[in-house]
Amino acid sequence: MFPEISHVAHSIELGNMIEPVCNVLDNWECLKRNHKVYAFLASGLTPTWKNCISEAISASSTDNYPEESIQNTLEPRDRTENRLLYWSSKGESDPSVPETLGYQLISKLCLVTEIHVQPFQAYFQHGFPIYSAKAVRFRMGHPRYPMELESLVADDMAANRMLGDSQFIWTYTSPEFPMFQENRLQKFKLPDPVLSIGGVLLVELLGRVQKQEMDELFYICISHVQVVGQPLSPAFDIKIHHPSGKCTLKYFPQTDWCVPSTSSPTIESNNPSRLRSLMQSGVRRWEQIILGALLGSGSVAVDD
Template structure:
């Protein structure tokens, strides 16, 4: 093979269709970043074919219906996608960044996706039977019972609700676990489960500007539905009258944007012997899902429900002046990257650009 053929770009050799088929078999965001860092032509090819978006949707197909709400740099409305225009190229570049960040920013599945118990529709004895106790696994702490209890009702159809804040403003929820409480201190060891359970997820109705009005709500406050906008409602799941952590798998994983979960407890099955009233008691609630990395932040905009996805990379230079402006620091990073490329040669592009993209701040790719 001649030296000229040896240098041929395989994307040009195979053609766009076959190249896309090959590159869509990559299963990690960092692999596509490496591909886009090989050369300016490969970078353009990855962006023009939306390969980061395809990978992100392949990893998390459940976000396909809401990705139009994911924006960058405080831009609420998407840029116009006009083929062949400068605006179109900016649109492609922004999509590339957003989907690369998003696909690498969702943590592996974890069992503790609840950060705070916000409110219960009623509480029998506060704080002894507060919703706060549902965050602890099990039904007792040392020698004390640990559970939430509703107020008693004559009508067994009266529902109850529990509201929680998730660990991230964007969390991919896969299943929710609920454990009814068995009163081991009462005659007959009654279990105060609900007949059925349903889940809603959404965000506060009004944007939260500071360290959260939600964080300042006490667990004894009762919040109405007008406080939140629910973007997802699960089917009803029957609940067994058993003292066990019952698992409820959602039909499809749901990307909760806004980080609020509502547990609806529908119907009562157990009377308390001493007052002949129906109660619901829960000892533990658990959410399994993939929270967004702490380096990301999501802000929901009222009243449309659209959101802004922001990326906040941690600082890597301890000697960087705290008074430096964002623009000057970004320019400095770009100059450092460019200088490094010149000094270290083309073979170092991959490590430098990948490290800058995922670790030290936003990257402006100069073809």
């Protein structure tokens, strides 16, 4: 269903007890347990799509900190009474030099469908230039080593540090999308919904198109970044096994979480023969059923 979950270890933790995911089809109790967990996983998404960004982690460079900090890209407005709100890179003579913006998502498990980026237009400069990138690419993943993302936010906000493969394991990388040199919120829809595991988003800004008149250097400036998705219920969490990058899905059924009945899976679980038929119908069939539940495509018929 989601290639990015290939790093998930074959175990599910219920409460404080870890049990293996059973692959033996005649182990009925194991199948019922797994069905229940995955059904709750499918129904555990929030009922509405929302902006899933929680915090800004780091920018690869910042021209004037904190006035042009990455923190400004979290604001829904373009300006306050006193100043404009945008992030600006440092200037470069080479237009091919990339930049990155790193963000923490509101949950370690989010279903992401699209990402929005708005370039900044400098109305205070001659000709009102727009400092867009030539293209954009997105990565999602988790820290490679045990660390608190909150400490990364505190340490890296002013450090102009590029988040790379030495620090993070990227479970998803998008194709490159062209960015237009236009002052509008540009919407980049991912080819397929992505299950973000680990809660880290990297925005890669590839190539520069606008030179600043006063110093003849190329810059990239961004006003807004938004991630459209659905965070998973607090009943689910991910434990990363370092340094392998494998992870365990943790499920806490006692967590208080209300899911509208319309988003619940419509598979009958009180009929053993029907559920056994579902479990034996193959991984691909099961993936399609869960994907349908995740995306709200309605009920799925299962042949007896």
